[in-house]
Amino acid sequence: MHHFTxxxxxxxxxxxxxxQLITYEMLMLxxxxxxxxxxxxxxxxxxxxxxxELLNHVKEVFRFxxxxxxxxxxxxxxALESEDDINNAITAxxxxxxxxxxxxxxxxxxxxxxxxxxxxxxxxxxLYANVMHCQSLPGVQTRHKNIDIMIIRENTEGEYSSLEHxxxxxxxxxxxxxxxxxSLRIADYAFRLAREKGRSRVTAVHKANIMKLGDGLFLQCxxxxxxxxxxxxxxSMIVDNTTMxxxxxxxxxxxxxxxxxYGNVVSNVCAGLVGGPGLVPGANYGRDYAVFETATRxxxxxxxxxxxxxxxxxxxxxxxxxxxxxxxxxxxxxxNAILTTMNETRVSLPSLTGFSPHxxxxxxxxxxxxxxxxxxxxxxxxxxxxxxxxxxxxxGASQKRSVCLPNSQVSLFRSFYLDICASTIKVSSLHS
Amino acid sequence: xxxxxxxxxxxxxxxxxxxxxxEISSAVMKIFEAAKAPIRWxxxxxxxxxxxxxxxxxxxxxxxxMDRNKIGLKGPLKTPxxxxxxxxxxxxxxxxxLYANVRPCISIxxxxxxxxNVDLVTIRENTEGEYSGIEHxxxxxxxxSIKLITEDASRRIAEYAFEYARNNQRSSVTAVHKANIMRMSDGLxxxxxxEVAEGYKDIKFTEMYLDTVCLNMVQDPxxxxxxxxxxxYGDILSDLxxxxxxxxxxxxxxNIGANGVAIFESVHGxxxxxxxxxxxxxxxxxxxxVMMLRHMGLHDYGNKIQTACFDTIRDKKVLTKDLGGNSxxxxxxxxxxxxxxxxx
Numbered sequence: 001m002h003h004f005t006x007x008x009x010x011x012x013x014x015x016x017x018x019x020q021l022i023t024y025e026m027l028m029l030x031x032x033x034x035x036x037x038x039x040x041x042x043x044x045x046x047x048x049x050x051x052x053e054l055l056n057h058v059k060e061v062f063r064f065x066x067x068x069x070x071x072x073x074x075x076x077x078x079a080l081e082s083e084d085d086i087n088n089a090i091t092a093x094x095x096x097x098x099x100x101x102x103x104x105x106x107x108x109x110x111x112x113x114x115x116x117x118x119x120x121x122x123x124x125x126x127l128y129a130n131v132m133h134c135q136s137l138p139g140v141q142t143r144h145k146n147i148d149i150m151i152i153r154e155n156t157e158g159e160y161s162s163l164e165h166x167x168x169x170x171x172x173x174x175x176x177x178x179x180x181x182x183s184l185r186i187a188d189y190a191f192r193l194a195r196e197k198g199r200s201r202v203t204a205v206h207k208a209n210i211m212k213l214g215d216g217l218f219l220q221c222x223x224x225x226x227x228x229x230x231x232x233x234x235x236s237m238i239v240d241n242t243t244m245x246x247x248x249x250x251x252x253x254x255x256x257x258x259x260x261x262y263g264n265v266v267s268n269v270c271a272g273l274v275g276g277p278g279l280v281p282g283a284n285y286g287r288d289y290a291v292f293e294t295a296t297r298x299x300x301x302x303x304x305x306x307x308x309x310x311x312x313x314x315x316x317x318x319x320x321x322x323x324x325x326x327x328x329x330x331x332x333x334x335x336n337a338i339l340t341t342m343n344e345t346r347v348s349l350p351s352l353t354g355f356s357p358h359x360x361x362x363x364x365x366x367x368x369x370x371x372x373x374x375x376x377x378x379x380x381x382x383x384x385x386x387x388x389x390x391x392x393x394x395x396g397a398s399q400k401r402s403v404c405l406p407n408s409q410v411s412l413f414r415s416f417y418l419d420i421c422a423s424t425i426k427v428s429s430l431h432s
Numbered sequence: 433x434x435x436x437x438x439x440x441x442x443x444x445x446x447x448x449x450x451x452x453x454x455e456i457s458s459a460v461m462k463i464f465e466a467a468k469a470p471i472r473w474x475x476x477x478x479x480x481x482x483x484x485x486x487x488x489x490x491x492x493x494x495x496x497x498m499d500r501n502k503i504g505l506k507g508p509l510k511t512p513x514x515x516x517x518x519x520x521x522x523x524x525x526x527x528x529x530l531y532a533n534v535r536p537c538i539s540i541x542x543x544x545x546x547x548x549n550v551d552l553v554t555i556r557e558n559t560e561g562e563y564s565g566i567e568h569x570x571x572x573x574x575x576x577s578i579k580l581i582t583e584d585a586s587r588r589i590a591e592y593a594f595e596y597a598r599n600n601q602r603s604s605v606t607a608v609h610k611a612n613i614m615r616m617s618d619g620l621x622x623x624x625x626x627e628v629a630e631g632y633k634d635i636k637f638t639e640m641y642l643d644t645v646c647l648n649m650v651q652d653p654x655x656x657x658x659x660x661x662x663x664x665y666g667d668i669l670s671d672l673x674x675x676x677x678x679x680x681x682x683x684x685x686x687n688i689g690a691n692g693v694a695i696f697e698s699v700h701g702x703x704x705x706x707x708x709x710x711x712x713x714x715x716x717x718x719x720x721x722v723m724m725l726r727h728m729g730l731h732d733y734g735n736k737i738q739t740a741c742f743d744t745i746r747d748k749k750v751l752t753k754d755l756g757g758n759s760x761x762x763x764x765x766x767x768x769x770x771x772x773x774x775x776x
Contacts, residue, residue, distance in 0.1 A: 108622075112615035119613060143546035159562075159579070164616040170583035174617040176562070180573030207664075213567040214577040240667050244675035247650055248545070261610075265668055268643040272650035296647060 040325050043092040043099035044071040048078055049299035051102015053307070054314035057371045058100065061315060061337075064375040067322065067330045072096060076117055078105045086117045090124050099291040100321055102314075103299045115162050118297065123156050125291070127284035128182060129189045130155040130263060132295040134270040134280060139343040142275050149270055150199065150255045152190040153263025155284055157182050160260045178214040178259065183221035189285075190222075190257035191229045202226065204236040205258035205266060218259055243269055271296045278310025281317035283324075290324050292317040311367045312338060341370060442728060445497045446473040449507025451702025452712035457507050459714040459765040460721050463740075466769035469725065469733040474501065478509070480523055490523055498528060498693060503728060505721055506697040525558060530687035530695060531585065532592045533558045533666065536723065537673040540682055542746030543755060547676040552656040554673055555596060556666020557589040558687065563663045581617040581662065586624035592688060593625075593660035594632040600726075604636035605629070608645050608661035608669065621662055645669065649676070674699070681754050684719035686727065694727055696720040710760045713752040715741065718768075740771035 044059075046052040062069055074092045076085040086104075093099045104117040121127075130153040136145055163175040187204075194202050204222040208215040219236055226234035237245070239262045245252065246269050258266060271280045282295030294313040303309050315338055322331035448457040464471055476494040483489040498504050509520040524530065533556040539548055566578040590607075597605050607625040611618040622639060629637035640648075642665050648655060649669070653676055659669060674683040680700040687695045698716035706712060718741055725734035744750065750767045751757025 106612035108611040108615055108619060112619065115615075116612055159610075160613050162613065162615075164614065166616060170620075172581045172617045172620050174579040174581070174614050176577040176579060178575045178577070207667075210563050210565070211567065211577050213569060213575045217573075217575050240671035243646075243668055243672040244679065247547070247672060247675040248679065261664075262668075264610075264643050265646050268646040269650050269672070272647045276651060277647055296643065298644070 039068040039070055040098070040327075041070045041072055041096050042321065042325075043089065043096045043101075044073045045076055045089050045099060045101035045104070046073065047076065047102025047299070048105040049103065049301045049304045050309040051104075051299070053305070053367070054294075054309060054311050055100065055102055057311040057367060058314055058318040060371055061334060061375060062318065065330055065334055067327065067334075069322070069325070069327075071100075076104050078107060078117060081110065081114050083120070086120055090121060093121075093125060093289055093291065097289055098321060098324060099289075100314075100318060101291055101293050103293065103297045105299045105301070112164065119160055119162060121291070122284060125286050125289045126156060127286040127289060127291055128154065128156050128185055129285045130267075130282060131193070131285060132267050132270070132280060132282045134267075134274045134295075136274055137279065137342070138339070140275040140279070142273060144250050144273055147250045147270070147274055149250065149253045150193065150197070151263065151267050151270060152186065152193065152255065152257045153267060154182060154186040154257075154259050155263075156260075158260030176211075176214060176261075178217050180217060180221060183218045183259075184225060187222040187225035187257060190255060191225055191232060194232050194255045195229060199232070199255045201233040201235070201254040203242075203253060203256045204234070205239050205242050205256055205262050206236060207239050207262070208236075209238060215259065222257060239265070242266060246270065246273065268296055276310070277313065279312050279316075281313050281320050283317070283320050290321075292321040292324075307367055309367060311370060312342065315371075337375075441470045441472045442503070443472045443474055443501045444724070445494070445501045445504040446475045447478050447494070447504060447506040447509075448475060449702065450510040451508060451704045451707040453507030453509075453702060455708070455710065455761055456698070456712050456714035456717045457505075459712075459761060460505070460717050462765055463714075463718060463737060463768050463772065464721070467733055467737050467740075467772045469730065469737075471725075478506075478520060478524065480520060488523065490520075490527055495527060498695075502692050502694065503724060504693075504695040505717070505724055506695055507717060508698055508700055508702045510702050524695065525687070528689040528693045528695065529559070529691075530689040530693070531557065531559050532589055532688040533670070534596065534686045534688060534723075535670045535673065535683060535699075537670075537677050537683065539677050540745055541742055542744075542748055543678045543682060545676060545678050547653055550653045550673070550676050552653065552673060553596070553600075553602065553658045554666060554670040555589065555593045555658060555660045556670055557585060557660075557662050558666075559663075560585050561663030563667075579614070579617060579664075581620050583620060583624060586621045586662075587628060590625045590628035590660060593658060594628055594635055597635050597658045598632065602635070602658045604638060604657045605632075606645070606656060606659050607637070607639045608642050608659055608665050609639065610642050610665075612641065618662070625660065642669075646672065649673070680716065681713050682715045682719070684716060684723045686720065686723050694724070696724040696727075710762055711753055712761045713754050714761060714765060715745070715755075736772060736775055737768075740768045740775060743771055744768050 044055055046055050059071060072092055074089045076089050106116040132151045134147055134149045134151065136142060136147045157177050157179060159176045161175055161177045163177070164172060166172050190202055204219055206215040206219050208219050222234065222236070226232070243265065246266070250270070250273055256266060271277050274280060277294065277296040277298050280295040282293055282297070284291045284293070294317060300309055316335065319331040319335045322334070446457060448454045461473055474497050476497050478490045478494045480488045481491055511519050534553060536553045537550055539545070539550040560580045560582060562577070562579045564578055564580040566580070568576050570576055593605050607622055609618040609622050611622050625637070645659070649672060661669065674680055677683065683699060685697055685699045687697065689695070698720055700716055703712065719738065722734045722738045725731070725737070744764065744767045745755065748757065750759040750763045752759060752761060752764050
């Protein structure tokens with residue numbers, strides 16, 4: 001019974017999270033209209049390593065929650081040299097507009113002309129903004145508390161341009177491209193996002209003291225955009241100082257915007273700070289398309305197939321996708337269920353306690369159980385009453401079918417359930 | 433490892449630097465005197481002057497002193513803005529071909545950070561990579577920066593990393609790269625590391641992506657031993673590791689060059705606001721000097737001084753302001769000297 005005592009603390013957090021997501025999602029992008037009887041079709045790319053199993057968890061939870069999303073699965077074989085697979089995937093995403101993907105492995109023993117498939121996907125669809133929200137989650141033990149950082153990373157150019165050549169034998173040049181257009185675009189995205197979410201400070205991360213022209217241009221673009229947002233403070237920090245500050249005082253950061261490679265470093269550091277790669281979802285937004293995945297994009301080959309990978313990040317990415325599709329109710333309900341489960345099972349996931357990523361230590365909680373418990377938590381909260389019945393009345397909550405539970409636990413669950421319904425109704429009334 | 437000179441004393445070029453540089457340098461000299469280390473100091477100034485060809489260079493007497501002594505200890509140097517000449521560190525690096533930057537990061541027992549038992553070394557290639565300084569504006573609004581990776585430099589840094597690991601009884605070397613994205617450049621770096629690893633079978637060699645290293649580093653830094661990497665990643669990671677143990681004020685650093693030249697330095701700033709007020713913390717420069725002693729083979733003196741320094745910090749009675757106390761630099765130094773003499 002004591003498992004649920006700290007649940008009420010989570011509600012404001014969850015509610016606020018959902019509300020924040022609703023506001024900026026509504027204003028930032030137009031999701032594709034639902035087709036075929038109110039059901040969305042989303043491209044699903046399983047990828048390699050732990051990708052397939054994590055996405056199976058997502059499919060299971062969605063099916064259980066009766067989410068009106070159909071997945072169009074597109075496999076990409078990373079062992080092949082031809083780019084047909086990834087082109088198929090890109091076409092599918094163009095068709096559906098939204099995708100959920102696992103990471104596709106890049107075998108770097110193959111010839112350099114075989115480029116990273118993930119990178120190809122991002123650049124072809126022009127998913128220029130990678131957004132990651134690192135928050136200290138309740139119930140997760142980490143060295144630093146109260147972290148709340150949004151990282152916006154330029155996703156298409158910079159060091160990831162894949163333009164390399166060997167000019168002389170033994171000398172390789174790799175080009176890092178920074179353009180004014182892309183820098184302005186990402187800075188604008190960052191400031192708009194900061195404004196929608198009510199953030200007060202944007203920090204640009206750069207290395208302009210060394211790369212004077214490249215990062216200098218990026219910084220200049222950020223400053224130009226900042227002048228159009230006088231309500232938001234803008235400052236800049238050199239990347240090595242940034243990492244040093246992140247490990248000593250991460251609470252000082254609010255929103256951070258940066259080019260591609262520094263974004264890679266900083267997002268991984270922040271993911272490690274809040275509890276590991278198994279917890280943080282990430283989103284790639286373009287003008288027309290959106291692709292959701294785990295924030296740190298790990299393939300996790302060493303833990304694949306052993307039922308130990310943490311599904312939280314992918315499940316939360318699925319929730320972000322639902323918010324993008326304007327299925328806010330489902331998103332917040334699944335999110336509630338996930339956080340409930342995280343607190344309830346008290347899994348000492350090493351990725352939750354901040355040690356080796358992805359592994360579940362507690363034998364009672366393996367990812368399949370986690371997913372089942374998430375579904376169970378969801379069912380306990382909502383039974384199988386259709387959403388419309390829950391939406392309209394608070395009184396309707398007490399008329400719900402009671403769930404099969406031992407008597408001692410019924411009253412406990414009912415109060416918990418009533419609270420969830422109340423919050424769901426509040427959420428849904430905002431945009432119905 | 434440099435042999436001892438005349439009368440057993442080794443001459444070392446000392447570059448006090450700017451700001452708090454002179455006071456922490458004198459603190460280090462006092463401590464070395466108390467430890468009776470066989471070091472003779474030769475002070476030199478490295479403010480850039482314009483050479484005959486119009487190119488900026490370090491003063492010839494400084495260069496001559498370094499070439500003769502081979503070992504140097506440097507305090508923080510002011511980075512000039514609009515002085516017309518490049519940063520002094522860059523100039524020193526080019527002059528002496530300092531190709532390896534070594535930063536051992538060891539948790540200091542008395543200085544608490546959220547991370548404990550950190551014991552790793554970052555070895556960073558210091559001459560090329562992303563910091564080649566080659567940039568062009570292709571068309572208006574499009575800039576390209578060139579990252580240069582060469583076979584020779586990669587092989588040299590890999591060899592140094594393995595030699596360092598062997599000489600300092602470290603068990604594994606990890607190459608940090610991003611070869612999934614930068615296939616050719618980091619691929620070349622990785623290939624060279626693998627080739628060199630073949631010759632050092634007693635040391636375990638692993639490869640890890642930069643993002644995975646960052647992720648694991650902030651969760652469990654004890655899993656890392658020696659890390660070798662190109663310039664940019666090294667810059668970021670070495671500062672990350674410095675942050676783990678408490679910042680640049682307590683982190684030593686050494687630059688190894690060709691021809692046996694080695695310059696050890698403190699990497700913090702000149703702190704002009706506290707210069708001359710006897711408030712500076714000499715720990716970074718002191719630990720760099722200890723690194724220098726070890727490099728020269730004078731391990732006993734190095735250990736003695738390091739133990740005294742760590743004991744003083746652990747005791748927490750005489751700490752400078754940045755370590756959380758309010759003692760003066762001279763008091764801190766005196767305490768270390770006292771402990772060294774007690775140890776004898």
